[in-house]
Amino acid sequence: MPSHDTPPEVVAFGEAMTMFVAEHLGELSEVEHFQRRIAGADTNVAIGLARLGFHVGWLSRVGDDSFGHYIRRTLEAEGLDCRHLINDPDHPTGLVFKARAAHGADPHVEYWRHGSAASRLSPSDATAVDVGAWRHLHATGIPPALSASCRELSFHMLDKAREAGASISFDPNLRPSLWRSEAEMASTLNAMAAKADWVLPGLAEGQRLTGLETAHDIAGFYLERGVKAVIIKLGPEGSYYRGVLGGQEESFTIAGIPVPTVVDTVGAGDGFAVGVISALLDGRAPREALRRGNLIGAEAVQVRGDMEGLPHRDHLASLEASSDTSKGQ
Template sequence: MTSRPTPPEILTFGEAMTLFVAETPGDLAEVARFRRGIAGADTNVAIGLARLGFHVGWLSRVGDDSFGTYIRRTLEAEGLDCRHLTRDPDHATGLVFKARVDDGSDPHVEYVRRGSAASFFSPADAQAVDFAAARHLHATGIPPALSASARELAFHMLERARTAGVGISFDPNLRPGLWGSDAEMRDTLNDLASRADWVLPGLAEGRRLTGLDSAHDIAGFYLDRGARAVIIKLGPEGGYYRDATQHFTIEGFPVAEVIDTVGAGDGFAVGVVSALLDGLSPRTAVRRGNLIGARAVQVRGDMEGLPHRARLTELEADLPPLD
């Protein structure tokens, strides 16, 4: 009997959806042709880390349909370990349609995900996960927004990771339209963030979740609740870092032309998390986050701009030393 591959060193979970991107600009109601891909913030980060050589496990649910098959094949082709990807015979794979824009603005996105397979997540989906073999868990605020049972899974994943001594990064990734109220979203996501080691909100997200204005104060909010470090996405301005002993801002990289802003924050997360897992300094980690985030907005697609390790090494070799 052939033994199963080594359990993943990095665990990720969330909803992967089949993505249809308009091939021409304009209202989605007028578009006749789309290009197929996959979408999902959690998926983007998983793919980005896998491209950098990490053994990433993906926990999710897809429908027992052609879209679910496509997602599995695509993720496995990217090097993800899909042993915890379940095919649900009773519920469909989620779909997302994205408009094409040519002016660098945020594209209009429409979802067909209500009642999707992933919305039926529950802690039972994680029963076979080997947390003892894992090194790190990356989580976002999207799964707990999908349903009550998916929220239970999110808390279950973070609690089991903490019990096993696994490092945790958490990106709030706000999806207000999926929540019953702002208060419910705020309380749930701040509770999850309090269980993480590294918290990675965007500045606008942090303001909405904490009621505070500055990056310094937002970071302090999460440090006071148990985070080891808070790394805040500042968009084109770069990234802000604060832990118990230091705080600083690293400027972003100039981009001549913004093609597609979707996935920029996920690219930033890939850069920061991968660098910290590589044992690099916080300054280098934020700079890598800025670098990958800047690359993500220069191509069309959610994860097409995420580099493989060899390309990242080339890009970083050309950078000047940090002060």
């Protein structure tokens, strides 16, 4: 595990919530027993990268309450550097309740996050961050949807990463219900994407944000705005890449990895992001990065929980070795 005596090399920010997952199938109104977990697309990616050996810092706010203390303990146990996780005595930790769904269907989820501590994040919370140590920043479209001050922080973090020369990944992670309008969501997230190096939308997200239909055209939309590479999630069909490397444009599709049983689809996109980002930070070629993204995404859907399927480095090595062996047969 990396030493936390030094500032983190990879940074993520956003809202972590305490999640209660139904133990049995059925409507949430009928469920009596829940298991406690943590939830948040940003933390899923942060945890996934930490499990692969990166020194990951987490910037956020939690309430100075039992749920906030639980989140801090959980993230630190996963290896995250929480020096920039602020305890807010005046606002609560956000909560989320998740139903159990059968046959791999998307589960029903209900949020209790209005007025949460994380929604009070602002650029002033990042004043003590040592940006000179940054190697990579991961951002999503969730924080800017939470509040005006979170939106200011989002652009502040992207600008600071640019100034530091760090690479930036951006996953739109659309949450339309949190935005005042579709137009505001699209304009804000496209502006954030334009500041990133690697943009990772799902196909439907890309269509919604750009008004374009094909993966090729969606990628072109962002490449024209200065992005280096666009990696589009295609679900079970795999993923699509279009980018510029060494002055040459390249595009290709990597087929998805079949899974015997889909248990829980939540967190699959975050697992894919972990695979792609970690591989690119490892110096792997884009094709290898997409294969790793597909591989971890496939692992994520085979277990119950948002981040339970994210592998540690030794398990990833065995997964990649097995994948290479099966391709050779």
